[in-house]
Amino acid sequence: MDSLINDSRPPVFCPGCTHERVVHGLDKAFALLGLPANRIALVSDIGCSGLFDTFFNTHAMHGLHGRALTYATGLKMARPELTVVVTMGDGGLGIGGAHLLAACRRNLDLTLLVLNNFNFGMTGGQCSVTTPPEAQAGSSFLNRLEKPMDLCRLVEAAGAPYAARCSGLSKGLAENIRAAIAFEGFSVLDIWGICPGRYTRKNRLTPKMIDENLADMPGGQGVIAENRRPEYGRSYARQQAELPPTKPPLEVPPEFTPLAGKRQELVILGSAGQRIITAGEIVGLAAMTAGLQVTQKNEYNITVLRGPSISEVIVSDEAIGYTGIETPDVVLALAQEGVDRRRAAFAHFGENTLVLAAADVTLPESPARVHTIDFKALGVRPPDRALAAVAAVAARERIISPPMLDRALEYRFAGKVLESARATVKKGLEEGRKDAKP
Amino acid sequence: MTASFMEGNEAIAHGAMAAGCRFFAGYPITPATTIFQSMLTLLPPAGGICLQGEDEIASIGFCLGASMAGLKAMTATSGPGISLYSEQISFAIGSEIPIVIVDVQRLGPSTGSATRGADGDIQFLRWGNSGGLPVIALAPVNPADCFVLTMAAFNLAETYRCPVFIASNKEIGMTRESVDLRSLPQPEIVERRGFAGPPPYRPFAVADGRDVPDFLPIGADILVRQTSSTHGPDGYITTDAVQIAAAQQRLDRKLRSAVDTFTYWEFYGPPDADTLVITYGVSARAARSAVDAARAAGTTASLLVLKTLWPVPEALIREKAAGAGRIVVVEMNLGQYVREIRRVLGNQHIDFIGQMDGRLIHPETIEEVICHG
Numbered sequence: 076m077d078s079l080i081n082d083s084r085p086p087v088f089c090p091g092c093t094h095e096r097v098v099h100g101l102d103k104a105f106a107l108l109g110l111p112a113n114r115i116a117l118v119s120d121i122g123c124s125g126l127f128d129t130f131f132n133t134h135a136m137h138g139l140h141g142r143a144l145t146y147a148t149g150l151k152m153a154r155p156e157l158t159v160v161v162t163m164g165d166g167g168l169g170i171g172g173a174h175l176l177a178a179c180r181r182n183l184d185l186t187l188l189v190l191n192n193f194n195f196g197m198t199g200g201q202c203s204v205t206t207p208p209e210a211q212a213g214s215s216f217l218n219r220l221e222k223p224m225d226l227c228r229l230v231e232a233a234g235a236p237y238a239a240r241c242s243g244l245s246k247g248l249a250e251n252i253r254a255a256i257a258f259e260g261f262s263v264l265d266i267w268g269i270c271p272g273r274y275t276r277k278n279r280l281t282p283k284m285i286d287e288n289l290a291d292m293p294g295g296q297g298v299i300a301e302n303r304r305p306e307y308g309r310s311y312a313r314q315q316a317e318l319p320p321t322k323p324p325l326e327v328p329p330e331f332t333p334l335a336g337k338r339q340e341l342v343i344l345g346s347a348g349q350r351i352i353t354a355g356e357i358v359g360l361a362a363m364t365a366g367l368q369v370t371q372k373n374e375y376n377i378t379v380l381r382g383p384s385i386s387e388v389i390v391s392d393e394a395i396g397y398t399g400i401e402t403p404d405v406v407l408a409l410a411q412e413g414v415d416r417r418r419a420a421f422a423h424f425g426e427n428t429l430v431l432a433a434a435d436v437t438l439p440e441s442p443a444r445v446h447t448i449d450f451k452a453l454g455v456r457p458p459d460r461a462l463a464a465v466a467a468v469a470a471r472e473r474i475i476s477p478p479m480l481d482r483a484l485e486y487r488f489a490g491k492v493l494e495s496a497r498a499t500v501k502k503g504l505e506e507g508r509k510d511a512k513p
Numbered sequence: 514m515t516a517s518f519m520e521g522n523e524a525i526a527h528g529a530m531a532a533g534c535r536f537f538a539g540y541p542i543t544p545a546t547t548i549f550q551s552m553l554t555l556l557p558p559a560g561g562i563c564l565q566g567e568d569e570i571a572s573i574g575f576c577l578g579a580s581m582a583g584l585k586a587m588t589a590t591s592g593p594g595i596s597l598y599s600e601q602i603s604f605a606i607g608s609e610i611p612i613v614i615v616d617v618q619r620l621g622p623s624t625g626s627a628t629r630g631a632d633g634d635i636q637f638l639r640w641g642n643s644g645g646l647p648v649i650a651l652a653p654v655n656p657a658d659c660f661v662l663t664m665a666a667f668n669l670a671e672t673y674r675c676p677v678f679i680a681s682n683k684e685i686g687m688t689r690e691s692v693d694l695r696s697l698p699q700p701e702i703v704e705r706r707g708f709a710g711p712p713p714y715r716p717f718a719v720a721d722g723r724d725v726p727d728f729l730p731i732g733a734d735i736l737v738r739q740t741s742s743t744h745g746p747d748g749y750i751t752t753d754a755v756q757i758a759a760a761q762q763r764l765d766r767k768l769r770s771a772v773d774t775f776t777y778w779e780f781y782g783p784p785d786a787d788t789l790v791i792t793y794g795v796s797a798r799a800a801r802s803a804v805d806a807a808r809a810a811g812t813t814a815s816l817l818v819l820k821t822l823w824p825v826p827e828a829l830i831r832e833k834a835a836g837a838g839r840i841v842v843v844e845m846n847l848g849q850y851v852r853e854i855r856r857v858l859g860n861q862h863i864d865f866i867g868q869m870d871g872r873l874i875h876p877e878t879i880e881e882v883i884c885h886g
Contacts, residue, residue: 145574153582
């Protein structure tokens with residue numbers, strides 16, 4: 076197999092830099108694997124290791140500081156047939172820490188080669204996440220205050236199924252790289268090396284010292300048995316193949332005559348758990364069965380199981396402009412939290428505004444016509460209040476009619492839920508008809 | 514009308530599917546989350562890929578990788594996430610990677626209010642990248658626009674190999690509305706122009722008379738180079754000032770010179786009204802109500818709704834404003850796009866209505882300015 080080294084772009088590293096050895100080790104590993112150039116994508120990070128893609132005749136993608144694993148993930152998911160190798164320094168490791176941890180957990184078939192030379196070579200030898208505290212680095216005393224990170228132990232804890240360490244100056248480098256690439260899943264190779272331009276100008280580090288340090292460290296032997304599991308891309312494809320086709324969006328054809336053409340506004344003031352948003356949606360669907368246009372704006376707290384829940388529905392026979400509501404036609408006041416959230420709005424209600432209020436809610440002063448509903452006496456539980464109240468509106472032939480409401484229930488529910496919704500609606504209709512009668 | 518009842522965010526997802534989107538990655542954030550949820554429902558069963566990144570930077574990074582592999586890609590977020598996207602947006606601009614980016618704006622600054630609307634990112638979308646080169650941004654008014662403009666956004670991203678923003682707003686994204694998707698005019702779907710010439714392939718070389726390089730995906734038989742570094746036509750780092758200047762000017766020119774071909778807008782009212790209201794996004798809905806109310810009260814005004822915000826459609830703005838004695842600019846911030854209107858219509862009288870309190874601008878606020886200055 077021919078070399079994939081790009082003859083027109085020879086490596087430009089400082090004399091004695093381990094990076095150059097890794098360039099040739101990687102080239103040899105590609106040859107050992109027998110990979111064709113156009114089936115390899117080299118994704119390089121930043122700094123001196125970020126130059127790697129230019130030295131090879133392969134596909135190449137070079138991006139921003141610490142983000143190489145993010146591009147590699149998109150590439151590999153889109154083209155699983157590619158062998159994707161990421162080169163990164165100990166600098167990229169630190170800045171892209173979140174991506175490293177996620178890649179370990181994900182186990183997509185990527186190979187991460189970390190060219191670890193214990194400092195930021197390109198920017199002046201500042202400390203990185205692997206700089207020993209006793210080193211003289213370009214960040215004054217700062218590295219003395221922090222503990223260096225052991226990459227192999229870190230990625231093992233994060234779930235990587237393959238983590239190995241080696242010296243970039245060792246004879247076995249190409250074989251170490253080959254084994255990491257050949258592994259199916261996320262593999263990490265921590266390659267220790269010498270930065271003559273920065274690090275070893277002030278710190279003594281020889282190939283022998285690297286070998287001795289590596290020999291003293293636990294782990295980093297390659298496959299991590301307890302983390303072995305199916306590769307992410309293959310698992311994704313398997314899960315995907317089992318998904319049923321997505322249903323197209325529900326379409327509601329017009330079949331009823333609208334009650335009133337002009338803009339009608341409904342505000343439902345309730346609390347979490349009262350299915351306020353669903354009730355608003357039902358009103359919308361019901362109006363759509365008459366070919367009307369609808370908007371629905373909702374408000375609820377981030378804590379979805381507590382606090383106010385509000386839905387504002389506008390129904391009209393023409394395009395709806397402004398989606399806010401100041402003088403609603405109908406207000407359903409179903410819980411104190413919702414009423415309190417919109418307390419200030421009550422003064423602006425008109426004399427024609429109809430407020431249907433739960434008996435246990437205290438309302439602020441307002442010119443609106445208020446009708447009280449004792450939901451308890453009706454046998455309507457709090458989660459069904461909103462739907463029952465909507466039925467009480469329909470009974471009055473306001474905004475929607477009972478047949479429209481029933482058709483909306485059919486669109487939205489099925490089976491036992493539909494039966495139960497119809498039972499609730501029946502109670503609301505009866506209550507509403509009592510009041511609607513003169 | 515046979516209609517579906519969906520929020521703007523869902524309509525964006527359907528528009529993306531109709532445009533041929535094959536890859537989505539996002540990170541949950543209110544009020545954009547339902548785009549991710551919708552894509553997760555729609556895309557994998559259709560054979561596409563939908564991922565949840567470990568953060569926003571990863572999500573857009575996945576998309577850039579997938580786009581370079583040849584897939585149409587989209588991501589979606591809100592203010593805090595668009596801030597994190599910044600470095601990757603710069604990459605997409607400078608390295609000509611097609612991507613659609615949805616910003617469902619919420620009230621800022623910073624984490625601000627997750628469930629309150631705003632149009633506070635409009636200048637950020639334009640300038641929130643290093644280098645300051647142009648981008649495309651489209652602004653929907655309602656779910657119907659969300660569907661159609663998302664399709665247009667994909668077409669533009671493919672045509673010009675650039676990031677295209679959808680500048681939505683919580684008040685559009687999370688407001689449900691009846692919409693008949695089938696009745697909407699769908700643009701013809703555009704694919705990025707592939708390299709068809711004999712090797713060598715030079716990834717950033719442009720053919721004569723063109724400003725956009727031909728595309729080959731990473732993984733093609735012919736080798737492809739992509740880099741975020743300042744590069745020459747061959748995709749290698751360059752320090753040649755002549756090459757650099759030519760590339761930068763091309764990136765600037767390729768969008769600015771073409772904006773007239775993708776200027777989306779609506780005009781409402783008589784062409785000769787003395788007052789012209791200019792707005793975009795959800796405020797267009799209140800502005801239309803205000804123009805109607807003003808007419809009922811005896812004052813005639815017209816309304817220009819801009820749906821292409823960046824590059825600024827200067828020719829359209831000048832044409833529509835030509836006969837107007839007064840311009841009223843309305844937006845849900847304290848004065849962002851009005852800067853552009855003032856720049857373009859420097860000699861005309863321009864009034865401004867801005868509001869940034871989490872509430873929609875009320876039609877009466879606009880009507881008051883139309884009728885009484």
